[in-house]
Amino acid sequence: MHLFQWQGQLILLNFLMFMSWRPCRGLNVPNYGSTFRANPTRRTESFAGRREPVYYEDEYEAAATRAVSQEVRRAKLSAISNPDFYFPPDPEADLAEANIPVPVIEKQKSRQAAAGGAEFSYNPKDKNGPSHWYRIDARCGGRYQSPILLNTSSAHLVSRKRPLRLDGQTNLPDTILLQNDGHSAKFTYRWRIGADRPVLRGGPLKTKYLFDQFHFHWGSNSSVGSEHVYDYQRYPMEIHLVFYNGLYESFQQAREQVDGIAVVGLFYEIYQHSVDEQLNTWTRFLRNVIEPNSEFTIPFIDTFPLYEVIGDVEWPYFSYEGSLTTPPCLETVTWIVATKPLLVTEKEMRQFRQLVAPSGPMVNNFRPVQKLNHRRVFLY
Ligand SMILES: *[C@@H]1O[C@H](CO)[C@@H](O)[C@H](O)[C@H]1NC(C)=O
Ligand SMILES: *[C@@H]1O[C@H](CO)[C@@H](O)[C@H](O)[C@H]1NC(C)=O
Ligand SMILES: [Zn+2]
Numbered sequence: 001m002h003l004f005q006w007q008g009q010l011i012l013l014n015f016l017m018f019m020s021w022r023p024c025r026g027l028n029v030p031n032y033g034s035t036f037r038a039n040p041t042r043r044t045e046s047f048a049g050r051r052e053p054v055y056y057e058d059e060y061e062a063a064a065t066r067a068v069s070q071e072v073r074r075a076k077l078s079a080i081s082n083p084d085f086y087f088p089p090d091p092e093a094d095l096a097e098a099n100i101p102v103p104v105i106e107k108q109k110s111r112q113a114a115a116g117g118a119e120f121s122y123n124p125k126d127k128n129g130p131s132h133w134y135r136i137d138a139r140c141g142g143r144y145q146s147p148i149l150l151n152t153s154s155a156h157l158v159s160r161k162r163p164l165r166l167d168g169q170t171n172l173p174d175t176i177l178l179q180n181d182g183h184s185a186k187f188t189y190r191w192r193i194g195a196d197r198p199v200l201r202g203g204p205l206k207t208k209y210l211f212d213q214f215h216f217h218w219g220s221n222s223s224v225g226s227e228h229v230y231d232y233q234r235y236p237m238e239i240h241l242v243f244y245n246g247l248y249e250s251f252q253q254a255r256e257q258v259d260g261i262a263v264v265g266l267f268y269e270i271y272q273h274s275v276d277e278q279l280n281t282w283t284r285f286l287r288n289v290i291e292p293n294s295e296f297t298i299p300f301i302d303t304f305p306l307y308e309v310i311g312d313v314e315w316p317y318f319s320y321e322g323s324l325t326t327p328p329c330l331e332t333v334t335w336i337v338a339t340k341p342l343l344v345t346e347k348e349m350r351q352f353r354q355l356v357a358p359s360g361p362m363v364n365n366f367r368p369v370q371k372l373n374h375r376r377v378f379l380y
Helices: 002-019 032-038 043-047 070-081 090-100 104-114 131-137 282-289 306-310 346-354
Strands: 164-167 175-180 185-189 197-202 209-217 237-245 259-270 294-298 317-322 333-338 343-344
Touching: 032 043, 175 282, 185 282, 209 306, 237 306, 282 294, 282 306, 282 346
Parallel strands: 259 333, 259 343
Antiparallel strands: 164 197, 175 185, 175 294, 185 209, 197 209, 209 237, 237 259, 317 333
């Protein structure tokens, strides 16, 4: 039964993949040059005063008009052919650290919360609503924020692309910590052996990124919910799989670095054919975290691999440089947003909508779209 459902989903997904294939427009945007990534300064500073970011200019602006210098070519080749990087010596210790949701910003938030409730809110009418998040953290007012509008027609097609790979997608974690953190339902995988942790690489990414957690954004009804808007359409839900750069020792450390985070976003669309069918059996665990700030540990016997959540990673996708979509809104995220939606039933959506946030039902927990501001969006 389970296998049969998956086959149905895969056939549909393959069809959608075929539909969304577009002939290439011949732009050569294989890799970001090394200028940008090697620059240790903040993204906003490195972009300041430039109309266009420099890091792919020479590739994008017709190679015919301007010869690429030997130095630039060498730098690029070494960036491409040397993807090796340093693995932290003790992944288990790093994992333990990654799971502690601390630092400065959090402390600041809880102090404010104690002093009259400055937790961020998704309600536009609230004094802590999205347009006031910059008061909770100034970085939410930055110029390279997420989510954004993604348009097929204005995206830059990447012709010479490296495949995006997600290794360890079928690995089973030791346990999964499910949390209602007051803003979303978050599944954090805990690994017995650090090496089992899924690794994302290729595509727009220069190094390996280690899987940390996934969570969701959804609506009060199925006409809203996703954070990104794809060709002017909002989907009922969007999943974010959060990865951090293996160059850094933990998620907390990586998220402060310019190349620290990669988030894979996938939309969900409603599976129309049957009301009662369960496509995403793991949604049954949501009933254990109805109350805000509650958590539930899914024991090993009930754990499920990432493959069961998102299937194969073989869809065309958008990629751009953006931010976390909740305070502190750090602009350190390479976004990878799939063009092929996953499927969810209305029944499963109701399981999400029954969760409770501190201010009421946990619904419409998506941030409004942000300005693009001279960023380029690539279609792989
Ligand atoms: C998509 O189109 C809208 C409206 O034309 C525009 O404001 C937005 O910047 C576009 N997004 C991208 C990624 O090009
Ligand atoms: C769905 O929810 C949105 C946001 O709350 C609301 O604006 C819209 O009217 C709702 N649509 C339907 C069909 O109920
Ligand atoms: Zn998110």
